[in-house]
Amino acid sequence: MRPRPTLPPDDPSLQHIDPALRTAFTSGSAPVHDRTRLPRAFDLLPSGHEGSHHFLADDFVTAVNTRTLPAVNAWVAARYTLPGIVAHESARQGGARLPIDDFGDAPGT
Numbered sequence: 731m732r733p734r735p736t737l738p739p740d741d742p743s744l745q746h747i748d749p750a751l752r753t754a755f756t757s758g759s760a761p762v763h764d765r766t767r768l769p770r771a772f773d774l775l776p777s778g779h780e781g782s783h784h785f786l787a788d789d790f791v792t793a794v795n796t797r798t799l800p801a802v803n804a805w806v807a808a809r810y811t812l813p814g815i816v817a818h819e820s821a822r823q824g825g826a827r828l829p830i831d832d833f834g835d836a837p838g839t
Contacts, residue, residue, distance in 0.1 A: 737776050744776065754778040805836040 737744065739752040747755055759765055759781030765772075768788050777783040789800035809832070816830045 757781065759784070799836050799839065803836050805833060808833050 735756050735758050737756045739749070739756055741756070744752050744755060755776045755778050757778060759777065763781050763785070765781075765784075768784050772784045772788070775784070786800075786802065789802065792798075793800040793803075812830050816828050820826050820828050
């Protein structure tokens, strides 16, 4: 599952990226990723979060072109991120128990 770096962190194409963030931009894809569904234009581009950026971009463009929802849409993303946001607020309030809202499913699903 370990990704193979796409670029060294000191590659000149990353000069505009904060050095502390460069490894996230060069993490590449894990061998388990099926990159055959991605446009060849992505082959040499850096991708962060263990290669997820290319897949998310492709999912978004495909969804726009087909007028469908991507697998990771705003409603799914909310379910992933809200617990962390609420946990942070809970910590700021000394560990208070706070509700985590559920915004339901995407329209039409």
